[in-house]
Amino acid sequence: MSTSSVSFAAGYSEGSIKVLKGLEPVKQRPGMYTRTDNPLHVIQEVIDNAADEALAGFGKKIRVTLHADGSVGVEDDGRGIPFGLHPEEKAPVVELVFTRLHAGGKFDKGSGGAYSFSGGLHGVGVSVTNALSKRLEVTSHREGQVARIVFSGGDVVEPLTLRPLAAGERKQGTTVRAWPDAKYFESAGLPGTELVHLLRSKAVLMPGVTVTLTDEKKKDTQSWQYKGGLRDYLEQTLTGDVVVPIFEGEGYAGKDSDSFAEGEGAEWAVAFTEEGAPVRESYVNLIPTTAGGTHDSGLRDGLFQAVKSFIELHALLPKGVKLMPEDVFARASYVLSAKVLDPQFQGQIKERLNS
Numbered sequence: 001m002s003t004s005s006v007s008f009a010a011g012y013s014e015g016s017i018k019v020l021k022g023l024e025p026v027k028q029r030p031g032m033y034t035r036t037d038n039p040l041h042v043i044q045e046v047i048d049n050a051a052d053e054a055l056a057g058f059g060k061k062i063r064v065t066l067h068a069d070g071s072v073g074v075e076d077d078g079r080g081i082p083f084g085l086h087p088e089e090k091a092p093v094v095e096l097v098f099t100r101l102h103a104g105g106k107f108d109k110g111s112g113g114a115y116s117f118s119g120g121l122h123g124v125g126v127s128v129t130n131a132l133s134k135r136l137e138v139t140s141h142r143e144g145q146v147a148r149i150v151f152s153g154g155d156v157v158e159p160l161t162l163r164p165l166a167a168g169e170r171k172q173g174t175t176v177r178a179w180p181d182a183k184y185f186e187s188a189g190l191p192g193t194e195l196v197h198l199l200r201s202k203a204v205l206m207p208g209v210t211v212t213l214t215d216e217k218k219k220d221t222q223s224w225q226y227k228g229g230l231r232d233y234l235e236q237t238l239t240g241d242v243v244v245p246i247f248e249g250e251g252y253a254g255k256d257s258d259s260f261a262e263g264e265g266a267e268w269a270v271a272f273t274e275e276g277a278p279v280r281e282s283y284v285n286l287i288p289t290t291a292g293g294t295h296d297s298g299l300r301d302g303l304f305q306a307v308k309s310f311i312e313l314h315a316l317l318p319k320g321v322k323l324m325p326e327d328v329f330a331r332a333s334y335v336l337s338a339k340v341l342d343p344q345f346q347g348q349i350k351e352r353l354n355s
Helices: 003-009 024-028 040-055 093-099 125-131 192-205 229-237 294-313 325-329
Strands: 061-066 072-076 133-142 145-152 155-164 173-180 210-215 220-224 247-252 265-272 280-284 332-339
Touching: 024 125, 040 061, 040 072, 040 125, 040 173, 040 192, 061 192, 093 125, 093 133, 093 145, 093 155, 125 133, 125 173, 192 210, 192 220, 192 229, 192 280, 229 265, 229 332, 265 294, 280 294, 294 325, 294 332
Parallel strands: 061 210, 280 332
Antiparallel strands: 061 072, 072 173, 133 145, 133 173, 145 155, 210 220, 247 265, 265 332
């Protein structure tokens, strides 16, 4: 039998190669782009965008609403997503942001870029939210106009419309309302405790920014604003009494740094308790890194070396006893917030920092 007849018999020819366009890859393999146990991560993508506006200094309020119809709204008072035509793609920018993988404002890190430090870096985020939502509405207030566009399953169902700003209407900001499609998730509901923790942590990491959560069904509203930052948060979160004063510090690179870009660095608060579950939380550009990473390891290593040096300097260790990292960390709690210009994460859900 000839080789050509073998290949055709196996059903493998030029026509066998399927090219997935637009958001099809996300719908076919959602688990590669988000967590599929529940829709929290796709909503977090929208919340992170609102937080990036606040981090860039353009917003002071983030409001999340759990609507009675199962949709989730995220509103910010940032600059508003641009809705003019993209110079190369000849389509409204707001449409590209929500319908194209790898289209976003977080890639250009130069001085002319829209964001220096941001959580969004793959340019995949909200387009994944859009792909996995039955309906998604975006309203952008910007430059005296209000733009509105509506999608379904990632496709435009109501093209972009513009109207002038009404009297008394807010001047700038973005509102995204999404109806996550239950067929992509094991559970359709958002885990309340996780959502509250996520929103509260955003308020902690951005002192002065108010974060609000409204549940229409329960007719309940919670609001967070922290003036004292990490120390304030750690004190409120710990269940046991601290045995030594909370140790806090920060370090950011200046213009003359050889190893880091200006503004890169971290802030931390560390506490030691005798009882209660330890609190260990780390963030990179406001994104919770639940699986830790290099920033986490750096804090642990730095703290261990400092304690070890102190013990050696004062000859405090009994003969024949070796100090191990676990001796220092068994009862340690900490909150760590790093700012990194171009972070490399382990995957799209950004649970671990690799760079």
